[in-house]
Amino acid sequence: MKSQPIYLDNAATTPLDDEVLTAMLPFMKETFGNPSSTYSVGRMSRMGVEAARKKVAQLLGVTPMSIFFTSGGTESNNTAISSAIRDLGCTHIITSPIEHHAVLHTAEYYSRINRAPLSLVALTNDGEVNYEDLENQLKELSFSDHKPLVSLMHANNEIGALLDLVRVGRLCKQYNAIFHSDCVQTVGHYPLNLLESGVHFISAAGHKFHGPKGIGILYVHPDLQIQPLIYGGGQERNVRAGTENVYGIVGFAKALELAMNDYAQDSKYITNLKVYMKQGLMKAIPGVSFNSPENSLYTVLSVCFPKSPDSGSLLLELDMAGVCVSGGSACSSGDDSASHVIKALGKSDNCNTIRFSFSKYNTIEEIDNVITILQGILQLHLV
Numbered sequence: 001m002k003s004q005p006i007y008l009d010n011a012a013t014t015p016l017d018d019e020v021l022t023a024m025l026p027f028m029k030e031t032f033g034n035p036s037s038t039y040s041v042g043r044m045s046r047m048g049v050e051a052a053r054k055k056v057a058q059l060l061g062v063t064p065m066s067i068f069f070t071s072g073g074t075e076s077n078n079t080a081i082s083s084a085i086r087d088l089g090c091t092h093i094i095t096s097p098i099e100h101h102a103v104l105h106t107a108e109y110y111s112r113i114n115r116a117p118l119s120l121v122a123l124t125n126d127g128e129v130n131y132e133d134l135e136n137q138l139k140e141l142s143f144s145d146h147k148p149l150v151s152l153m154h155a156n157n158e159i160g161a162l163l164d165l166v167r168v169g170r171l172c173k174q175y176n177a178i179f180h181s182d183c184v185q186t187v188g189h190y191p192l193n194l195l196e197s198g199v200h201f202i203s204a205a206g207h208k209f210h211g212p213k214g215i216g217i218l219y220v221h222p223d224l225q226i227q228p229l230i231y232g233g234g235q236e237r238n239v240r241a242g243t244e245n246v247y248g249i250v251g252f253a254k255a256l257e258l259a260m261n262d263y264a265q266d267s268k269y270i271t272n273l274k275v276y277m278k279q280g281l282m283k284a285i286p287g288v289s290f291n292s293p294e295n296s297l298y299t300v301l302s303v304c305f306p307k308s309p310d311s312g313s314l315l316l317e318l319d320m321a322g323v324c325v326s327g328g329s330a331c332s333s334g335d336d337s338a339s340h341v342i343k344a345l346g347k348s349d350n351c352n353t354i355r356f357s358f359s360k361y362n363t364i365e366e367i368d369n370v371i372t373i374l375q376g377i378l379q380l381h382l383v
Helices: 020-029 040-060 073-086 103-115 132-141 166-176 246-261 263-284 309-322 339-346 364-382
Strands: 067-071 093-097 118-120 148-151 179-180 202-205 217-222 301-303 353-356
Touching: 020 246, 040 067, 040 246, 067 073, 067 246, 073 103, 073 148, 073 202, 073 217, 093 103, 093 132, 093 309, 103 118, 103 217, 148 166, 166 179, 166 202, 246 263, 263 301, 263 364, 309 353, 309 364
Parallel strands: 093 118, 093 148, 148 179, 179 202
Antiparallel strands: 067 217, 202 217, 301 353
């Protein structure tokens, strides 16, 4: 019987938690009604949606009316940027060169059609935001007629570089900017109080923390009024048309509840896995280095393996050996060129990057096996 693969690509997606599936099943079978229907089966579905909204809001430190359910992080990012430009009067976009393409491509599009200038904040050598440059850009815009939108991710999905949400929130408040943060890699992995952080919008996706795919949230600060990105019905208080993904919504809330209840033990365990792998690679692989900053997302370790004539096939060879990892964002995996994040860091020419990302289901034994497999593959490249 073929053994199960070693799955170390949890930044791309995570396996569904059994308790989450159990919570979802009644809304797949018995409680199947359309939540917009007024009869009993529909009302039961509506109760499931609103109970989930209340739970998510409680866990994120906000009011239920500020949580909108979407199809995932990409839709939420698109909605936030569209709303800031179209509804809130933002006329200049500040983002970074290492954002997810759901932000970068959307920002580029709205900058082009609305003729809103787009500028990129400088990064440190580790891929972290240069806060001095961000403040200088905001200060310069404060002397013009432009109202800025700042869109910066809380944790980079490829290297794990973290953003100081509170610091950026204060800067945006000081300079009258709208602040959106892609929190797809951090909701479910850190306790967050969104009201205290100063964000106006955040995006999240359930499948990043052992919830179902196809469900996400958009947080909208209660002081803001926005129009839909998707039209067609009055769902989600006229902000997001379309019949609600009821069992997905229930699953999102349950997954977030479990993640926050177990945060202390899970984050410690996963951090230990990451540290163990980093130390093991340093001992086993000559010339290995790391793209992830020292203070980075505890679930992600981006590793730079020395290039050799045959090292370009490393991902494929790991897959053939039963190891599931990636070179960067799963959303760009069809592109054979180097990741835009690694290019922005200036490492694409001398680095064969592999992203390892961990979950509570991974083990030390798996890490040992992967390091042994890597040693074997890389030694063959040197022959």
